[in-house]
Amino acid sequence: MGLTFAAQLAERDVDVRFEVATGETLAVLGPNGAGKSTVLSLLAGLLAPTSGRADLEGSVLFDVGASRRTLTEPRERGISLLAQEALLFPHLSALENVAFGPRSRGVPRTAARATALGWLERVGVAELVHRRPHQLSGGQAQRVALARALAVEPSLLLLDEPLAALDVSITPTMRLLLREVLQGRTAVIVTHDPLDAFLLADRVLVLEGGRIVESGATAEVLTRPVTAFGARLAGLNLVQGRRTRTGFAGGNGIEVPLADRLPEGTALVLAVRPAAISVSLSSHPGADAAVVRAEIDDVEHRGDLVRIHAAGLAADVAPADAVALGLVPGIAVDLRIRHGDATVYPTRREQQDSGRSTAGSGR
Numbered sequence: 001m002g003l004t005f006a007a008q009l010a011e012r013d014v015d016v017r018f019e020v021a022t023g024e025t026l027a028v029l030g031p032n033g034a035g036k037s038t039v040l041s042l043l044a045g046l047l048a049p050t051s052g053r054a055d056l057e058g059s060v061l062f063d064v065g066a067s068r069r070t071l072t073e074p075r076e077r078g079i080s081l082l083a084q085e086a087l088l089f090p091h092l093s094a095l096e097n098v099a100f101g102p103r104s105r106g107v108p109r110t111a112a113r114a115t116a117l118g119w120l121e122r123v124g125v126a127e128l129v130h131r132r133p134h135q136l137s138g139g140q141a142q143r144v145a146l147a148r149a150l151a152v153e154p155s156l157l158l159l160d161e162p163l164a165a166l167d168v169s170i171t172p173t174m175r176l177l178l179r180e181v182l183q184g185r186t187a188v189i190v191t192h193d194p195l196d197a198f199l200l201a202d203r204v205l206v207l208e209g210g211r212i213v214e215s216g217a218t219a220e221v222l223t224r225p226v227t228a229f230g231a232r233l234a235g236l237n238l239v240q241g242r243r244t245r246t247g248f249a250g251g252n253g254i255e256v257p258l259a260d261r262l263p264e265g266t267a268l269v270l271a272v273r274p275a276a277i278s279v280s281l282s283s284h285p286g287a288d289a290a291v292v293r294a295e296i297d298d299v300e301h302r303g304d305l306v307r308i309h310a311a312g313l314a315a316d317v318a319p320a321d322a323v324a325l326g327l328v329p330g331i332a333v334d335l336r337i338r339h340g341d342a343t344v345y346p347t348r349r350e351q352q353d354s355g356r357s358t359a360g361s362g363r
């Protein structure tokens with residue numbers, strides 16, 4: 001059953017229809033003003049469509065037409081929303097914030113607290129149960145907000161740019177936590193970040209001007225992009241490799257130390273943005289970076305940057321640097337990736353096989 005959604009909202013010129021199977025995560029991408037937040041608001045019941053119908057696991061969320069107008073109350077929809085900001089109740093402790101949902105659905109206090117504690121443990125902040133929101137860091141507050149969203153066992157979890165407001169130093173671990181809790185959960189995530197889409201979503205939908213311009217399995221959109229956003233997705237470097245005794249070893253010689261406890265031999269994928277790979281004629285390896293020496297296969301001019309292809313990787317450099325270094329096909333260069341810029345995670349199959357274990361990021 002899952003989710004079926006079809007809605008028009010005339011005043012915002014939005015007309016979108018899609019389905020999400022039970023247990024599947026859909027990423028909604030698109031430029032500013034594309035209609036992503038509008039879709040989430042329609043689902044959550046914060047906006048009513050001009051016309052359309054949505055069903056979640058056989059229950060009507062809305063059904064609006066010429067002669068009918070059913071709008072299920074937001075709190076009756078079985079939907080939780082994780083927003084950019086944690087939006088916790090300031091006067092309640094972390095535990096009370098998470099217990100609030102079950103309590104307001106009639107669960108007795110002790111049982112609601114036990115549920116809340118279980119979720120706070122699951123998201124890694126059990127020791128912070130008695131803190132008030134102002135005593136939590138941004139990342140801790142977002143973990144509490146995630147526990148709160150999940151404690152009501154929603155049929156659908158909505159995530160609106162859940163990592164956007166966090167310090168970049170904590171987004172990798174938060175992203176891996178989301179990846180873990182989204183396994184087998186029906187979810188729609190709005191994001192600007194192709195890495196989120198790739199790591200968290202089974203399918204991707206690209207909106208532009210209130211219409212769907214591209215959709216498909218994440219891997220498909222990655223390999224056959226038809227829009228600028230799809231191309232941004234496709235630009236992400238993905239390197240297949242394995243867990244060695246010390247970390248990740250990729251087919252093209254990239255090695256990154258890891259702090260996870262995954263067994264040796266686990267199939268892993270390393271993701272790194274083209275902008276995070278620096279290109280030089282020669283460099284010193286250093287302790288905090290992986291360096292791959294390779295001949296340039298291709299040089300692509302892309303407006304305000306130049307994309308270098310070598311060793312199966314794409315690296316973006318400023319045009320002035322490309323000229324100064326004389327970057328042309330055939331010359332040998334060092335591609336340098338700081339360990340902290342690489343995200344390493346098990347392939348989906350490995351993750352399912354090994355239960356809930358996740359790789360640490362490359363930091």
Ligand SMILES: Nc1ncnc2c1ncn2[C@@H]1O[C@H](COP(=O)(O)OP(=O)(O)OP(=O)(O)O)[C@@H](O)[C@H]1O
Pocket residue numbers: 011012030031032033034035036037038039
């Ligand atoms: N509160 C509002 N009132 C009227 N129009 C709005 C409102 N919010 C958004 N819009 C319009 O609706 C359309 C879709 O906007 P929406 O906020 O859904 O886009 P978005 O993809 O979420 O953008 P962003 O990435 O900037 O958050 C845009 O034309 C926008 O100008």
